[in-house]
Amino acid sequence: MPARRGMISSKGLPAGRMRALSTLSWWLICAQFKTRRAATLLSMLAIALGVALGYAIHLINDAALSDFSRAMKSVQGDPDAVIAARDSAGSVPLATINAIARDPAVLLVAAVIETRVRIDNAPTPVRLIGIDVFSAAAVMPDLLPRQDEQAAAPNILDGGVYASPALLDQLSHGVKGSQGKEGKDSGTRAGDTLKLLRGEQQWLATLAGDLPAARPGDLLLVADIAWVQARFGPADAVSEGRVRLAPDTDLASWRQAWAQRLPAGLLIRAADDDSARVSNLSRAYRVNLNVLALVALLTGTFLVFATQLTAVAQRSTQFALLGVLGLSPRMRLLQVLLEGVAIGVPGALLGLALGYTLAVAFTQLLGGDLGGGYFAGSAPLIVPAPAPALLFLALGCLASLAGASYPAYLNRMQPLAQALKTGFAQRPPAEAALAAHSGTSWHSRHSWLARLRTLSSLPLQPPLLALAAFALAQLPPLFELPLAGYASIALVLVVGIASAPLLTQLLFGWLSAQPLPAPQRIALQNVAQAPLMAQVAASGLIVSFALTASMVIMVSSFRIAVDEWLDHVLPAPLYLRSKATPLPQDLLGALTQPDAPFAKVERMANAALTIDPQRPQVALLIREIEPRDPAARLPFTGPLLAPPAAMPAVWISEPMAEIYRLAPAQTLQLPLLGRQVPVFIGGVWRDYGRQFGAVVISREDYQQLGGDFQPTDLALWTLPGQEAQASAWLAPWAEQYGLEVADSAAIRRLSLSIFDKSFAVTYALEAAAMLIGLFGLAVTLAASVWLRARELATLGALGFDRRMLSHAVMLEGALIAAVGLLIGLACGIAIGAILTHVVNPQAFHWRMTLAIPWAVVFAGAAITLAAAVLASRYAARQATRLPVAQVLANAQ
Structure with missing residues (x-):
């Protein structure tokens, strides 16, 4: 015009x-x-x-x-680079530090010794860091101590120790000092004497000041490196050397050159390696949560x-x-x-x-x-x-824009003359032409085969999409993330949404032909003939319930697997640990005496190994385990293999096998005791406690390799009927050395509570998705009422009262919800299987058996259905408020 x-x-x-x-x-x-x-x-x-x-x-x-x-x-x-041992129990020889310091490309090397000690038998160890105050000023300024000038205390070079503000606060609130007074009464200040303990060894140190630049929450003690070395060792080595290079030095070339000269047990890592390692700690967990948020x-x-x-x-x-x-x-x-x-x-x-x-x-x-x-x-x-x-603002706008796109398209395609005469047409002319070309009538109540042929001509074909989803689930991870698994989950949701129109028309069309009361039959027939709004409502519930059901299935499968795993890894009734510090020898000796109420004592030690500088460390577990029968202590997932003669055997966890692509019968070069030790992989065991891998080696093999076995944990089997006596026997030792004693039941409860806490945020995401889905059902049913105003008004004019109309609309809501829940349950089971068998192994390196909690899932479906019926009352009220005369007059 x-x-x-x-x-x-x-x-x-x-x-x-x-x-x-x-x-x-x-x-x-x-x-x-x-x-x-x-x-x-x-x-x-x-x-x-x-x-x-x-x-x-x-x-x-x-x-x-x-x-x-x-x-x-x-x-x-x-620092520009850090020289460290691959084994957490290892050290860097002073000869190596001195050789690096003589390199013309090196400005300085700040040597550091770090260990863990207890203060006056406190239950929590603190980090004791020995530094050279002169080199630390250039590399580690936050560790520089501040001398308290008002106290008669030695400075750092004379043996004074310095505490972080957080540690001073802790010492002043409840830690007993060496004079026998409670810190909360007298306070801990410069000049006081602290008793430092590591195992059965004890030293007295004088608190000389604080660490003003230490971060809040850091529990640190800093002392002169020579003072720490003389008391805690090592004698001719340090824990790390932190290197500052000359400004014109190329870091990559320097690292490569020195990496070839260092012993096999040492490594050079850059500051960027530490940042990458920190990011890798939680990357999969972060991506998982973000994907769930996007589903909401x-x-x-x-x-x-x-x-x-x-x-x-x-x-x-x-x-x-x-x-x-x-x-x-x-x-x-x-x-x-x-x-x-x-x-x-x-x-x-x-x-x-x-x-x-x-x-x-x-x-x-x-x-x-x-x-x-x-x-x-x-x-x-x-x-x-x-x-x-701004990015999340744009995501919200794009989601809203996507929701408005198809209604906008329908508005654009509305025939003006038809809209002025009869109102809105749910199907644009292009779709009507498609139906006509197929030779079928969408208003026919009995041409089911014709409807199937028409729907099969649409571009979204659920069987093909389901095959594509299955194929994606077989792909390996990309960039160490289950991206193909996420795409498979998205396709499963698309399959559910694409199948909603067919199931909606079949169900409502079949029900409309049944001998039902007239209002319900006519209302159902109208939905079957124009099912767009019913499909929208069902699709919203499909997505929300599929998400909820899948997470319930995955979490239930995981929790059952963890529960069974705890049965295997907690065989003893009592456990004692010292939190990474060696257990005192006098305690270990007392446990072997005849008066000790224990039938068996199993000693354990823990360390850490750096295999890849950009990955988190791998746990080294040294166990008193029988090499010929490791299955008695470890839950293996496959066959056990015997090692060749004169080669020690190790058993790796599932996460380590996944991350480093290892398998039984392979030879692994293990960075142990300052060298690369060839070990035989005898099997893979299930471990839900250490996401980034663990290696178990027997105490016998570790000592034969030259390792110093210093137990940090004990598993204790009490004599029959002496459980109470065992706890009483351990109490004074725990009090004297600040040890922790727990029974297996308490450890199980704590482990499961940590598990539940780790999934707490997913429950919030599920609740939000279900809430949005129910909102969508209420709004969509109300929209359906408006779209069928003429039909409902006609029913009112023919004598159907408000109660009959209300029941008809609520029946629609219940059936639409049932369709959404039925498809959502099928999609939820499929997504739960993908989460359990694809996403979890690829993202978190844990495998488990799929376990569907049918009672919980059906209870959730029943609650959702009841909530959907209540939500449909909103639409029912809209239907009963339609101005019948005005609607019919406008239809003329």
Whole structure:
């Protein structure tokens, strides 16, 4: 239509008419918000919840990683490179440190000795760091001590020790000093004497001052390196050498050159290696949570879809009139998209504010690791940055825009004459032509085969998508993340959504042909003939319930596996540990005396090995284990192999086998005792306690290799009937040396509570997704009422009262929810299997058996169905409030 005076055109508009068009667009947006306040508010809330969960997870993870990196930097300083032993029990010879210091490319080497000690039998060990104060000033300024000038105490070179503020605070609140007074009464100050213990060895030290630059929460003692070396060793070595290079030195070339000259038991790592290792600690956990948050945002997209489709349907006559007056189809499409953005922007902004609030709350309740156990004890400060906030704002807007895209397309394709006469058409002409071309009638109640042929011509074919999802689940990880597994999960959801139209039409069409009361039969027939809104509501529930069911299945499978694993790895009734410091020899000797109430004592020691500098360390577990029968102590997942003669055997955990691509019968070069030791891999055992790998070696083989076996943990079997006597016998030893005693039942409860805490945030994500899905059902059913206003009004005119109409709509809601829950359950089981057998092994290197808690899943489905019926009452009230006379008059 050519543009004339007073008419609206999308091309060639002068500035004044462009302003008029903008005013019209703004007026339409405001009118929609005023007339559909509840649905619009729910849509905004859905977008806000999805954005809030994703943004909160990002803020927490970013803050935790930054906080952990700062913690490492405060102790390690800012060196260009670090020379260290691959074995945590090893050391760097002073000869090596001196040779590196003579290199012209090296400005200085700051030697460090680090160990763990107890102060006056406190239950928690602290880090004792020995430094050279002159070199530390250039590399580790945060460890520089401050002398208390008012106290008569020696300085650092004369044997004074210095405590971090957090340690001073702890010493002043409940730790008994060497004079026998409680610290909370007298306080611990410079000049006081501290008793340091490591095993049965004890030394007295004088507190000379503090460490003003130490981070809050760091429990540190700093002393002169010579003082520490004389008391704790090693005699001719140090723990690390932190290197500062000349400004014009190429770090990579220097590292490569020295790596070839160093002994096999030493390594050179860069500061970037430490950052990568810290990031790798929790990367898979972070990605998993972000994927779950995006699924919650996807569920919100369905709610926006329902809201916008209803708004388009209600105003189809208005849009048709504007089209007749000159508003082009393109402008009608853009108007609906703008309304979608108008929902997304405030929803996303609200989500950012809510996400920040959730991040602060989660860090206080669960810590910076969200219960994952990666940054224990960390409650970092949440500091938002502009770029991530803008990214999540854009994600919220895009989700809302995606939800509005198909309603916008329908609005663009509406035939103007038909819309003015009969209102909104749920199927655009292109789809109607497709049905006509197939030779079928979508309004026929009995042509099921024809409907199947028509649906099979659509581009989304569930069988092919299901095969693609299965193929993706077989692919290996990419960039050490289960990206193909996530894509497979997305395809499973698409399969469920694509199958919803067929199942909806089949179910509602079949029910409409049954001998039901007339209102229900007619209402069901109308849904079967125009099933768009029913499919939308079912799709929202499919996504939300599939997410919930899959997480319940995965968590249940994992928890059952952990429970069974604990049965195997906790065979003794009592356990004693010293938290990484050697157990005193007098205790070990007393345990062998006839008066000790123990039938058996098994000693254990722990260390750590660095195999890849950019990966977390691998745990080395030295056990008093029978090499010919290791299955008595370890839960093996496959065959056990005997090693060749004169070669020690080790048994690696599943995570280590996954990460380093190892298998039984291979020879592993283990960085042990300052050299590379060839060992035989005798088997793979299941371990849910150490995500990044563990190696078990027998005490006999370790000592034959030259290792010094210093037990740190004990497993204790009591004599029959002497459980109480055993606890009483251990109590004075635990009090004297600050040891921990726990029975296997307590360790089991603690382990399972940690497990439940680590999945606490996933429960919040599940609840949010289900809440959004129920919101979507309520809004979509209300939209369906508006789309079928004429049919329902006709029923009212024929004599159907409000009660009959209400029951009809509530029956629709229950059946739509049943369809969504049925497909969602099938998708949930499939996704649960992918999470259990693909995502968990590839992301966390843990394998387990799929266990479906049918009682819990069916109970959740029943509760969701009941909630869906209650939500459908909102739509039922809308149906009973329809102005019958006005609707029928408008239909003329």
